[in-house]
Amino acid sequence: MTTLKDKTESAAPQARVRRKSELPTAIGFIALGLALLVLAPAVLSDFRLALLGRFVCYAIVAVGIGLAWGRGGMLTLGQGVFFGLGAYVMAMHLKLADAGADGVPDFMKLYGSGEVPGWWEPFRSPIVTVVAIVAVPALVAFGLGAAIFRRRVRGAYFAILSQALAAAFAILLVGQQATIGGTNGLNGFKSFFGFNLYDPVNKRMLFYIASATLLLMVLVVWQLYRSRYGELLIAVRDQEERVRFLGYDPANVKIVAYVVAAAMAGIAGALFVPIVGIISPASVGVVPSIAFLIGVAIGGRSTLFGPVVGAIAVAWAQTSLSESFPSFWTYFQGAMFVLVVAFLPRGFAGVGALFNRRKETA
Amino acid sequence: MNGDYLELTDVRVTFDGFVAVDGVSMTVLQGDLRFLIGPNGAGKTTLVDAITGLVAASGSATFGATQLLNQKVHKIARLGVGRTFQTASVFEELTVLQNLDIAAGAGRGPLTLLRRRSSVPEEVEEALEIIGLGDLRDKQAGVLAHGQKQWLEIGMLLVQNARVLLLDEPVAGMSAHERDETGQLLRRIGAERTVVVVEHDMDFMRSFATSVTVLHAGRVLSEGTVAEVQADPRVQEVYLGRAATTGEVRS
Ligand SMILES: Nc1ncnc2c1ncn2[C@@H]1O[C@H](COP(=O)(O)OP(=O)(O)OP(=O)(O)O)[C@@H](O)[C@H]1O
Numbered sequence: 076m077t078t079l080k081d082k083t084e085s086a087a088p089q090a091r092v093r094r095k096s097e098l099p100t101a102i103g104f105i106a107l108g109l110a111l112l113v114l115a116p117a118v119l120s121d122f123r124l125a126l127l128g129r130f131v132c133y134a135i136v137a138v139g140i141g142l143a144w145g146r147g148g149m150l151t152l153g154q155g156v157f158f159g160l161g162a163y164v165m166a167m168h169l170k171l172a173d174a175g176a177d178g179v180p181d182f183m184k185l186y187g188s189g190e191v192p193g194w195w196e197p198f199r200s201p202i203v204t205v206v207a208i209v210a211v212p213a214l215v216a217f218g219l220g221a222a223i224f225r226r227r228v229r230g231a232y233f234a235i236l237s238q239a240l241a242a243a244f245a246i247l248l249v250g251q252q253a254t255i256g257g258t259n260g261l262n263g264f265k266s267f268f269g270f271n272l273y274d275p276v277n278k279r280m281l282f283y284i285a286s287a288t289l290l291l292m293v294l295v296v297w298q299l300y301r302s303r304y305g306e307l308l309i310a311v312r313d314q315e316e317r318v319r320f321l322g323y324d325p326a327n328v329k330i331v332a333y334v335v336a337a338a339m340a341g342i343a344g345a346l347f348v349p350i351v352g353i354i355s356p357a358s359v360g361v362v363p364s365i366a367f368l369i370g371v372a373i374g375g376r377s378t379l380f381g382p383v384v385g386a387i388a389v390a391w392a393q394t395s396l397s398e399s400f401p402s403f404w405t406y407f408q409g410a411m412f413v414l415v416v417a418f419l420p421r422g423f424a425g426v427g428a429l430f431n432r433r434k435e436t437a
Numbered sequence: 438m439n440g441d442y443l444e445l446t447d448v449r450v451t452f453d454g455f456v457a458v459d460g461v462s463m464t465v466l467q468g469d470l471r472f473l474i475g476p477n478g479a480g481k482t483t484l485v486d487a488i489t490g491l492v493a494a495s496g497s498a499t500f501g502a503t504q505l506l507n508q509k510v511h512k513i514a515r516l517g518v519g520r521t522f523q524t525a526s527v528f529e530e531l532t533v534l535q536n537l538d539i540a541a542g543a544g545r546g547p548l549t550l551l552r553r554r555s556s557v558p559e560e561v562e563e564a565l566e567i568i569g570l571g572d573l574r575d576k577q578a579g580v581l582a583h584g585q586k587q588w589l590e591i592g593m594l595l596v597q598n599a600r601v602l603l604l605d606e607p608v609a610g611m612s613a614h615e616r617d618e619t620g621q622l623l624r625r626i627g628a629e630r631t632v633v634v635v636e637h638d639m640d641f642m643r644s645f646a647t648s649v650t651v652l653h654a655g656r657v658l659s660e661g662t663v664a665e666v667q668a669d670p671r672v673q674e675v676y677l678g679r680a681a682t683t684g685e686v687r688s
């Protein structure tokens with residue numbers, strides 16, 4: 076029997092593609108799904124559930140950062156821009172919908188000319204809005220990526236550039252009091268695609284939508300990671316110049332990951348708006364852009380679940396710790412970030428691997 | 438296969454006024470195992486850099502009818518010109534198989550890229566065989582021995598379908614046994630390709646070169662068979678009369 080088996084195996088060496096087992100990933104995914112869709116709604120109060128919904132939005136951004144930074148080596152310090160684009164598109168639609176057909180949003184009557192600017196009009200359409208939530212950040216990222224990566228801007232220069240963009244974006248928004256709410260941002264939404272936002276049932280529904288979206292985004296990057304593209308992205312991250320000599324243009328490889336990450340941030344921003352009830356420049360500038368990154372670093376940037384778990388854990392810790400020790404949190408967060416970057420480049424997801432290696436060598 | 442050859446005419450590379458390659462002309466035929474030797478700083482690596490698009494150059498470098506100079510790096514690679522580097526550069530976090538698969542895939546469309554590898558491409562399987570790393574296919578490239586990394590790089594050139602192979606010191610740091618294996622490997626793959634080997638190892642050169650070009654201060658000093666080049670008094674002078682006959686040039 077054994078010899079026969081050996082023979083058949085060696086007769087067809089071509090077809091064999093040895094793969095790492097995907098069972099642990101599948102189990103992890105199911106666990107995440109159960110925790111979000113079953114456990115959390117069962118044990119959390121409406122208030123806490125809405126809070127978790129907000130963290131889930133951060134986690135969606137984190138999944139994209141994991142792809143662009145963890146796998147693609149692009150230190151995206153300005154995801155607030157794409158988060159903000161998605162969020163403002165959604166917020167504009169909600170304001171217009173609240174104002175009714177041909178109506179004028181309340182803040183425009185207060186600060187503006189009392190007329191809706193032409194560029195707001197397309198967002199009266201729910202379909203245009205949903206498309207724009209993905210398309211606007213993706214197109215902006217494509218344009219930026221094409222300009223940045225083709226000029227071979229990378230490393231710290233890329234990080235500083237993306238951070239500067241986030242700062243500029245926030246400043247731009249602050250200056251537009253009459254058309255986009257300025258520092259106050261857009262808030263006071265009453266309904267979400269026809270659903271009353273004051274109804275607790277609808278608030279729970281928003282949590283489910285956000286969680287399902289997060290799970291979908293995890294599936295998207297999972298497929299990217301296990302595809303040939305995922306391998307190529309790692310190659311570009313580690314040896315960009317070498318990849319060029321194999322006949323690829325690394326800029327294209329990076330643009331794909333950057334655009335996907337931007338689209339995810341945009342979707343997260345759009346979900347954030349009805350869940351939190353406000354979007355303002357304070358949520359899209361430099362500080363939130365860095366905050367997005369911290370959870371990813373702590374959770375493990377190159378792993379599939381690290382960014383998700385890290386983002387939710389850090390946001391949760393921030394909320395509970397800053398309630399009791401407001402000034403302490405900032406230091407704690409900074410110290411945590413430094414420690415992880417210095418000693419745990421793979422984040423806490425790397426701790427397990429560290430133990431395994433110890434065991435093997437022992 | 439076809440009779441395409443690599444032809445350099447008056448190739449010149451200047452860095453801020455410093456002339457690193459000073460009008461090099463040479464022709465390398467298919468099936469020829471050409472060794473490019475010369476003291477440190479002679480301009481060997483810079484010449485390879487110029488042909489592969491890494492530095493700007495004047496003059497002409499053609500393969501077939503195609504001009505290579507001053508094209509984009511990845512375009513030149515797609516024209517069938519492959520190279521290795523003085524320090525082995527493989528993708529350390531990826532497996533041997535993944536390294537080869539990436540090298541084989543520059544022409545893949547988006548749909549293929551976004552899917553998993555369902556089977557090992559034939560050329561990858563062949564290359565694994567040729568470079569003798571079949572049993573290590575699922576090992577991370579980072580854990581390979583130095584010599585194995587160099588072989589992997591050569592394998593990547595094979596699956597990349599390079600017609601011109603420019604190898605920058607492929608046997609540096611290898612054991613005598615590994616050098617010998619590498620030489621045999623180059624002979625096998627060189628029969629139907631155009632191969633240029635930059636080397637300092639004179640024993641290795643004597644064993645495997647079919648022709649030699651000596652570069653000195655950016656110029657071609659001498660060219661011919663191993664015996665002809667060794668007999669050339671100018672070459673002996675450059676190597677101070679000792680290195681060319683006693684093996685390793687570098688200290
Ligand atoms: N990017 C650069 N800028 C300025 N000078 C350079 C550059 N690259 C190489 N050079 C110079 O050009 C000359 C040729 O260098 P090259 O690396 O081609 O020599 P080589 O023949 O490969 O030497 P080795 O045997 O040490 O590898 C050297 O003097 C080197 O200092």
Ligand SMILES: [Mg+2]
Pocket residue numbers: 481482483523605
């Ligand atoms: Mg050199």
